Amino acid sequence: MEMFPYERSLVKNLEEKPFALIGVNVNAYDAKRLKAVMVKENLNWRSTADQGAIAAKWNSPGTPVYYVIDPAGLIRYKWVGNPGEKAIDAGLDNLIQEAEWDAKKAPK
Numbered sequence: 001m002e003m004f005p006y007e008r009s010l011v012k013n014l015e016e017k018p019f020a021l022i023g024v025n026v027n028a029y030d031a032k033r034l035k036a037v038m039v040k041e042n043l044n045w046r047s048t049a050d051q052g053a054i055a056a057k058w059n060s061p062g063t064p065v066y067y068v069i070d071p072a073g074l075i076r077y078k079w080v081g082n083p084g085e086k087a088i089d090a091g092l093d094n095l096i097q098e099a100e101w102d103a104k105k106a107p108k
Contacts, residue, residue, distance in 0.1 A: 003064070004041050006085050010092070011044045018071065018099040019092065023047030026055045026063055070095055 034049045068077035068091045077091040
């Protein structure tokens with residue numbers, strides 16, 4: 001929850017970029033409780049309540065875990081625990097620059 005303000009700002013600041021934030025909440029919430037938290041905290045990204053299936057598939061060692069996933073679905077960055085805003089920003093900046101470069105090179 002301490003990262004909510006930062007995450008809200010990411011979604012707002014990157015709304016014109018090839019970026020999406022998705023929350024996967026493991027074991028902490030059922031769908032009804034998660035919805036209440038999303039409304040109360042004014043979360044502006046999609047989020048799902050996971051009872052462990054997603055975490056198991058991604059071999060998640062605990063929470064929180066942050067993943068930066070590229071457009072091909074590959075995990076490019078992974079942090080266990082709070083990596084800090086600078087680390088996330090650097091990972092996202094690299095990936096967004098790559099995506100924008102690829103978009104410029106694509107035939108129209």
